Amino acid sequence: xxxxxxxxxxxxxxxxxxxxxxxxxxxxxxxxxxxxxxxxxxxxxxxxxxxxxxxxxxxxxxxxxxxxxxxxxxxxxxxxxxxxxxxxxxxxxxxxxxxxxxxxxxxxxxxxxxxxxxxxxxxxxxxxxxxxxxxxxxxxxxxxxxxxxxxxxxxxxxxxxxxxxxxxxxxxxxxxxxxxxxxxxxxxxxxxxxxxxxxxxxxxxxxxxxxxxxxxxxxxxxxxxxxxxxxxxxxxxxxxxxxxxxxxxxxxxxxxxxxxxxxxxxxxxxxxxxxx
Amino acid sequence: xxxxxxxxxxxxxxxxxxxxxxxxxxxxxxxxxxxxxxxxxxxxxxxxxxxxxxxxxxxxxxxxxxxxxxxxxxxxxxxxxxxxxxxxxxxxxxxxxxxxxxxxxxxxxxxxxxxxxxxxxxxxxxxxxxxxxxxxxxxxxxxxxxxxxxxxxxxxxxxxxxxxxxxxxxxxxxxxxxxxxxxxxxxxxxxxxxxxxxxxxxxxxxxxxxxxxxxxxxxxxxxxxxxxxxxxxxxxxxxxxxxxxxxxxxxxxxxxxxxxxxxxxxxxxxxxxxxxxxxxxxxxxxxxxxxxxxxxxxxxxxxxxxxxxxxxxxxxxxxxxxxxxxxxxxxxxxxxxxxxxxxxxxxxxxxxxxxxxxxxxxxxxxxxxxxxxxxxxxxxxxxxxxxxxxxx
Numbered sequence: 001x002x003x004x005x006x007x008x009x010x011x012x013x014x015x016x017x018x019x020x021x022x023x024x025x026x027x028x029x030x031x032x033x034x035x036x037x038x039x040x041x042x043x044x045x046x047x048x049x050x051x052x053x054x055x056x057x058x059x060x061x062x063x064x065x066x067x068x069x070x071x072x073x074x075x076x077x078x079x080x081x082x083x084x085x086x087x088x089x090x091x092x093x094x095x096x097x098x099x100x101x102x103x104x105x106x107x108x109x110x111x112x113x114x115x116x117x118x119x120x121x122x123x124x125x126x127x128x129x130x131x132x133x134x135x136x137x138x139x140x141x142x143x144x145x146x147x148x149x150x151x152x153x154x155x156x157x158x159x160x161x162x163x164x165x166x167x168x169x170x171x172x173x174x175x176x177x178x179x180x181x182x183x184x185x186x187x188x189x190x191x192x193x194x195x196x197x198x199x200x201x202x203x204x205x206x207x208x209x210x211x212x213x214x215x216x217x218x219x220x221x222x223x224x225x226x227x228x229x230x231x232x233x234x235x236x237x238x239x240x241x242x243x244x245x246x247x248x249x250x251x252x253x254x255x256x257x258x259x260x261x262x263x264x265x266x267x268x269x270x271x272x273x274x275x276x
Numbered sequence: 277x278x279x280x281x282x283x284x285x286x287x288x289x290x291x292x293x294x295x296x297x298x299x300x301x302x303x304x305x306x307x308x309x310x311x312x313x314x315x316x317x318x319x320x321x322x323x324x325x326x327x328x329x330x331x332x333x334x335x336x337x338x339x340x341x342x343x344x345x346x347x348x349x350x351x352x353x354x355x356x357x358x359x360x361x362x363x364x365x366x367x368x369x370x371x372x373x374x375x376x377x378x379x380x381x382x383x384x385x386x387x388x389x390x391x392x393x394x395x396x397x398x399x400x401x402x403x404x405x406x407x408x409x410x411x412x413x414x415x416x417x418x419x420x421x422x423x424x425x426x427x428x429x430x431x432x433x434x435x436x437x438x439x440x441x442x443x444x445x446x447x448x449x450x451x452x453x454x455x456x457x458x459x460x461x462x463x464x465x466x467x468x469x470x471x472x473x474x475x476x477x478x479x480x481x482x483x484x485x486x487x488x489x490x491x492x493x494x495x496x497x498x499x500x501x502x503x504x505x506x507x508x509x510x511x512x513x514x515x516x517x518x519x520x521x522x523x524x525x526x527x528x529x530x531x532x533x534x535x536x537x538x539x540x541x542x543x544x545x546x547x548x549x550x551x552x553x554x555x556x557x558x559x560x561x562x563x564x565x566x567x568x569x570x571x572x573x574x575x576x577x578x579x580x581x582x583x584x585x586x587x588x589x590x591x592x593x594x595x596x597x598x599x600x601x602x603x604x605x606x607x608x609x610x611x612x613x614x615x616x617x618x619x620x621x622x623x624x625x626x627x628x629x630x631x632x633x634x635x636x637x638x639x640x641x642x643x644x645x646x647x648x649x650x651x652x653x654x655x656x657x658x659x660x661x662x663x664x665x666x667x668x
Contacts, residue, residue, distance in 0.1 A: 001496045008492050112357075113323035114510035116541055124523025130495070131523030136488075205518065206485040207510040209323065215483070249489030254480040255452055257489060 003130050005250055007137070009243040014140035017238040018201060020220035021150060021231070022194030028167045028229035029187040032088055035095040036076075037220060038213025039102035040069050040192045044199025045208045046106055048117035058120035061200045069196025070189045072102070077188045082181070107210045119204035135204050142201065146194075151231050159186060167229055222265035241265065309352035310345070310605060312337065312592060313378035315368030315385065315393060317509075320360025321482065322386055324509035324537050328585035329384045329407075330355045335566075335573055336592035346596045347603065354378065358385055360507070361482075362392035369393040373400045379605045382591045384408035384423075384584055386507055387454035388482070394419055403607045403614075405595060407587035408508070409552070411458020412633075415664035418607055420614055420632045422594065423587040426462040426531075427661035428638055429551040433529050434466040434503070436640055436653070437549065441527045443501030445475050447494050450505035450532075452479035459505035459531040467503070475499045482507060485514045491522050505531040508584050513541035516548065535582035539647040548643045549652075552583035553636040554623050557651055563622035581622075590626050594619040624657075631664040 019041065026034040044065035051061035076098055084091040125134035154160040165173040166183045174180045199213070206212065223241060227233040241261045249257030314333050316326045337353045345351050354376050356368040365385060372378040373396065381397050382405040390406060391414070397404040398416050405420045412425035437443045446467055450456030456479060464474055475497040478490045494502065502519075506512055512533040519528070530550045538545045556567060566589065570578055579585070595610070597617045602609040615629040628634045640653040 004492045004495055008488055012488065107319075111323075111327075112319035113327060114321075114513075114540075116513060116544070118542075119517070119521070122517075122521055124521060126523075133518070133521040133523070135521055204521070205514075207514050209319075209510070211319075246489060250492060253478065254484065254489050258481050258484055 003128050004132065005246065007127070007130070007132050008246045008250070009239070011133075011136035011140050012246050013235075013238040013242040014143035015136075015202070015205075016219060016223060016242045017143045017235055018139065018146060019195075019198045019216050020223040020227075020234060020238065021146060022191040022198065023217075023220045024224050024227060024229065024231070024234050025150065025187055025194065026191035027224050029163055030085075030091075030184055031170075032092050032095065033221065033224070034188070034191055034195075035092060035217075036098040036102060037191075037195050038211075038217035039099040039106075040073070040195035041199035041202070041213035041216055042106055042208075042210055043068055043072070043102060044196030044201075045117065045203050045206075045212050046110060046115075046199075047196065048200045048203035049110070049115045049208050052116070052118040058118045061117065061203070062197055065196040065200035066193045069192040069194075073189045073192030074185070077185050081188065082185075085184070103210045103213075110210070112210065114207040114209045117203035117208055122204070139201060146197075147231060147235060150194075154231070159183070163187060219261050222261050226265050226268050307349060309350045310347075310380075310599070311352045311354060311376055311378045312595070313354045313356060313368075313372030313376060313381045314383045314588070315356040315358040315365060315372055315381065315389075316383050317360030317364075317386060317389065318355070318357035320364070320386075321507045321511060322360040322384075322509050324540055325384070325534060325579075325582065325584045328536050328579035328581060329588045331570065331574055331579055332581060332585045332589040333382070333592060335570055336589045336596075338573065339569075340592070340596050346599050351596075358389045358393065360386050360389060362388050365389035365393040366396065369396040373397070373402055378402060380405065380595055380607075380610075382407060382588065382595060384588055387411060387414075387458070390414065391454060401607045403595070403610055405591040407591040408584060411455050411461075412660075412663055413458075415632065415667055417667070418611055420611075420628045421663075422591050422626055422628055422634050424553050424583070424636055424638070425633060425660045425663060426459055427663075428553070428636055428658040430459065430462045430531065431466050432638055432640055432653075432655050432658075433531070433549060433551045434463060434470065437501050437503075437527060437529050438467070438470045438472060441501060441549075443499075443527060444472050445497075445499045446472055446501055446503060447476045447478075447497050447499040448474060448503045449476075449478045449480070449490055449494075451482050451507050451511060453482050453507070455507060455532070456482075456505045460503070463503050463505070463531065480506075482511075485511065487515050487518045491518055491524065494519075494524060495522065499526060501526050502528045503531065504528065508532055508534060509537055512537050513544045516541065517544045520544065533643070534584045535649045536580040536585070537582075538643045538649055539580055542647055543645050545643045545647065546645045549640065550643075551638055551640050551655075553638055554581070554583040554586040555639060555641060555649055555651055556581060557649070558622065558639075560622065560624065562620060562624075566622040586622055590619055590621040590623065593621060594626070594628070630660050631662065631667050633660040633663045635659050 047065035048061040121135045124131045223237045227237040245260040248260045318326045337351045340351045358365040358368040380403045384407045409424040530548045598610045598614045601613045618627045638655040638658045641649045641651045
């Protein structure tokens with residue numbers, strides 16, 4: 001019983017981390033909340049649907065999702081967002097507009113009804129004496145790998161170090177000759193690509209519909225608010241808040257569980273004295 | 277143009293328009309269409325089955341218009357989106373009644389949507405024929421139901437699983453709303469009546485698609501069998517997918533799945549038992565004609581007719597017969613004759629004569645590996661019981 005709960009907690013944290021990391025990256029560098037994050041999640045999920053229709057290996061959905069996400073993000077950043085950076089609130093509004101447009105295009109093309117995508121892994125696996133969903137464990141692994149890759153990118157690559165400079169103080173970075181425009185471009189594309197990837201990874205767990213991203217966006221938003229810009233903090237937040245949701249759902253009921261992340265996030269933000 | 281010429285042109289135009297509209301009004305009084313509104317879940321949890329409902333409605337209306345309409349008036353179909361929920365239903369019902377001046381509302385909806393829309397129809401004195409299976413006990417002067425209620429399908433399913441599948445310890449679960457709870461309630465009663473025990477009972481918010489917590493509880497309780505009632509459509513597949521991925525294998529009885537959803541879910545729902553009043557494999561002349569007509573009309577776009585969508589077809593035809601008999605679209609007059617109408621459709625002869633509900637033929641079926649459904653047993657015509665004792 002406790003093994004299952006522990007597995008539930010860590011795998012839920014893993015899923016939340018994967019969904020939120022794209023939002024965090026954009027928040028850290030561009031200082032805006034990408035409200036189109038949910039739309040990119042949906043887009044990635046539909047990549048999974050397309051892969052099923054084409055009869056390809058379900059893993060190719062991940063690649064297709066990233067390509068689609070990055071392509072759309074690149075176009076939008078270049079043509080729309082770049083002109084609005086001087087007005088951050090308008091930039092956020094633009095991402096909300098992007099959200100509406102993407103969701104409606106998905107609705108026009110796929111219809112409003114629910115679609116199902118093929119799972120790469122559908123069988124259970126036996127671990128520590130319990131039969132558990134293999135896919136959820138794989139997602140946990142992917143979360144760790146993804147987190148590690150993003151961290152490596154930030155610490156060890158040129159663009160990553162430069163991005164950190166932009167996170168710390170954009171004006172100073174610009175004064176030092178860093179091409180902040182390029183950094184913002186790459187970051188937005190990365191954030192969208194991560195969101196689409198997350199969407200494609202979600203499809204074996206949920207049914208696909210144009211508004212799939214909405215509940216996830218809310219939870220990811222809460223996590224990012226609590227975590228700030230640190231990847232490590234995000235992992236911690238995912239564990240604590242996600243874990244709380246699982247425990248409340250298990251010992252209480254799922255209706256209360258769905259409120260847990262939001263309520264906890266509000267409490268943490270209210271009482272936190274250190275700003276990140 | 278000179279001022280006097282402009283005035284002349286304006287006068288001529290006005291006269292011309294007046295004549296045209298006057299003529300049109302005279303014409304339309306005789307041929308004014310009968311408007312049937314269908315507010316249905318085109319988006320939201322019912323969106324998997326809504327297209328099938330609209331297709332059933334379209335075929336019924338096409339058949340009526342091919343015979344010259346109802347009382348010689350053409351029939352107009354207005355599908356609307358109720359977003360599978362109360363907020364959307366309020367919008368859709370108001371649009372149907374105020375903007376489209378609907379004569380009747382004939383549709384399948386979630387219970388949440390129906391509970392929000394029915395009072396609007398009632399206040400506007402519009403007849404509302406509800407064609408969805410549901411938890412029962414929804415009553416109104418102008419509300420009629422031609423689909424199943426728990427009294428008709430719950431006990432055959434529970435009896436089968438208890439006797440044939442030897443299920444003594446149960447875990448029951450569902451979506452947290454009128455239908456989910458309303459179906460599990462009689463299931464629990466039947467289970468305890470037959471001597472079974474309920475190890476656990478859990479509900480999940482309607483739009484929540486992550487069943488992890490409940491699945492872990494099922495694993496911990498280790499029941500002999502499961503009975504679940506989510507909403508119609510997508511959530512059935514969400515739950516079954518996650519149930520199977522977690523390695524759980526006990527027999528599952530569903531009170532909310534239908535043939536189309538099972539098919540759309542691939543092999544996710546394989547093995548699930550369910551009871552219903554309509555299956556495409558029903559062997560009757562009416563069903564064959566119905567399926568052929570649907571295939572002809574919709575071809576490759578046909579959504580498998582199922583127990584959530586077929587009653588829409590029956591409902592529209594029953595309404596047409598009632599209007600012809602009452603010789604009026606007035607809700608009071610039509611409601612007076614509706615219980616006497618017997619429509620022989622793909623499900624057989626259906627008559628809404630039991631407190632606004634209908635006795636229906638019930639079958640037990642199981643979902644196969646390819647998502648298709650196979651009928652296992654037939655229970656004949658089952659009475660809906662006392663749904664609305666205050667109505668006659």
